[in-house]
Amino acid sequence: MIPYYYLILLISLSAGLAYVNQRFIKLPFVIGLFFLSVVLSLVVIITKNFYAEPFLQIRDLVVQSDISSSVLNIFLGFLLFAGALHTNWFALKNHLKNISVLAVGGVLFSTIFIAFVFHYVALLLGLDIPMLYCFIFGALISPTDPIAVLSILKEAKVPEKVEITIVGESLFNDGIGVVLFIALTEMIGVNAVGFDARHFAWLFLQEAVGGVIFGLVIGYTLHYLLSTIDHYETEVLLTLAFVMLGYFISSTLHISGALAMVIMGLMVGNFRKGQAMSDRTEEYVAKFWELVDVILNALLFILIALVLVVIDFDIKYLILGVLSVLILIFSRFLAVSVPRRLFPRLLDIRKDEAKIIIWGGLRGGLSLALVLSLPDNETRDILLVVTYIAVVFSILIQGITIGRFSKRVLREQ
Template sequence: MGIYFTLTILIGISAVFSYLNHRFIKMPFVIGLFFLSTLLSLFIISSKLWNQYYYSEIKDIIEHADISDYILNIMLGFLLFAGSLHTEWSDIKRQWKPISLFAFGGVLISSATVATLMYGLCLALGVYVEFIYCLIFGALISPTDPIAVLGILAKANVPKKIESIIIGESLFNDGVGVVVFIALLTTLKSGSGEIDYGAFGVLFIQEAVGGTLFGLILGFILYRLLRSIDNYEAEVLLTIAFVMAGYATCIHFHISGPLAMVIMGLFVGNYKNKSAMSDHSQEYVHKFWTLLDVILNAILFIIIAFVLVVVDLKSIYICIALISILLVLLSRTLVVYLPKLLLPRFTNIDRSEATILIWGGLRGGLSITLVLSLPSGESKELLTIATYFCVVFSILVQGLTIGKLAKRIAKTDAAPQTNTQL
């Protein structure tokens, strides 16, 4: 299937599902598209009961579509730049302490916790999975997904402080998660079974520090170029070129492309933006990236829903996947409450805010993309199903209820103050 034909199908499905969601279902945009795509995937799976030929054809197309390659190497850079471009750096800077704890230490703690619990769960249920695979699962499921977070929290009416922490965490912790994932995947493919901590440290510095510095350099150069002209057509093209060329360069030199795009987007969107672009140019640049963000989000959440078609839904795998949702929530609780208890002044979050932070740690397309890049085998099948179930729960359950949870907590916190005044 050609690229143009594939895009035609994806855009067509996106348009139809967007209309149906807006006209009838009225869910938040990305949640509605993911929900309808999941229903379509279930319909395709059911077709093997009444038309095995068409089911096999569709499954074969999806299996050979290199989904993880398209998302990681093409779409992710655009999505992260678009998201960070519209993020207020001043809001993130005010919450840098909890963001830094959750985005760096939190990913490592969560990865180790999920891996240990997952390994014990599989042993208890009689399914043997190497511990390295459990560590990989912990690394890919621990980072909160910036694409899911930015697409859902914007309309959830979460308190500004908590929204800033969750968004800031999600923008940075995916870089840490990807670095840990790459190190573990390299160990797996080497066949040694042991992690080389020296090589891991070098890789972390190369990916994370290199991506940060390169993002700052790209952002500054782009800022200077935008400042030197006042033509919105050229300025939009410049931003596109920097995202494409910058991300390709990161891939070539093995530095963190996601982190570089986040830094560049924050730099361009916040550093002296009034002097970089006129109001007219800013309007066009931001509107272009907002629209592109919407289109790519639509395509992304339709693609990841189709993953359900290519996995073997064994009952024991489904059982492990359902329990893994609880394991991920437990690790998220640990990540939020451990710094709160040990460093209360540093994190500066109360119990109500911690509850929202736990429930607002959404997983999404990044986790699905990473698990699809694993070598084929039974372990990949299990982890793909577990990851998919965690993402479905995160988007459809947590995403739909985070706003209601925030509203209920706000009412509960306000009640004692009202009674006191009376």
């Protein structure tokens, strides 16, 4: 029954914070909930010196519960499928070149650039972070996050072309980022200091190609099953079962469950949808997964707040986190601006659109979920603090200002 009590705590905290936001603060759901979870974690950290016993209870709860595994192995598949399900593939297809350049080339470039700069900045602060972990940090922080992007862009009212490009990029680059992350983390036990390029390339191909193929197979299978019946309760259950089984099987086969869920979600949401689902079923399936997305977002941010309170903060970690925000912004600027100038036929966006895409590259729950899954050691604690600071800036600063920033940029043209 203990896990059930944990769930009661998480749901109650999430519901309470969501109510406070809707009743008083009135920020967009993702931004408001994340802001209040930050406040919650700060309150707990500040009060731990005065009320040690409740803090120790929270610490024991976090240590005993396998939060890292829950986030990566359970939450991620649901969140990615839900995001892909609500994405219009036919709109994405018109901007596929832009999306591909940013989602693949942008993530690969950012991972390498961030890894090297982050490593040397950390050394200047007296933090000797192994190069492999720097690449892991680059991989987990480079993707723009659909969990944050999809919710925030709806409120921001950015131009349609820019919104489609950012959303499409976020859906596919998170898959690429997760593949890079998994391939790199599997090397920790093999070679914790160096970098085996051949082993990494094989793992990357296995995860990426396998994930896409498996996503197509289970996506088409689910489409066929949905097309043979017209009963919305059963069809909702089928989508739920395929996400759970598909993600579990992907991890068993050592292929990318993230890419598989994105491909399957796009197929269910777009491939001959009129043949597979009636209008009524389509409405229920869409609403069900919208609710799943909202609830898991809420739980994820509360989990992050709980994990933060058990970390022993060092001022060097905080400084590195602030400097990392600058590294990320500069990396994003290069990843968008360089191909736009050198290969305008591949990345066909105007200067004003590029500015919005640069500022709209939000990091969110995906990066936090990935860093939580790292082996528990001091390096992981450093990366968790740095990642958290980057996500706080991204959601609370970039997320809140993206709408006004977009309007200002467009007025200047």
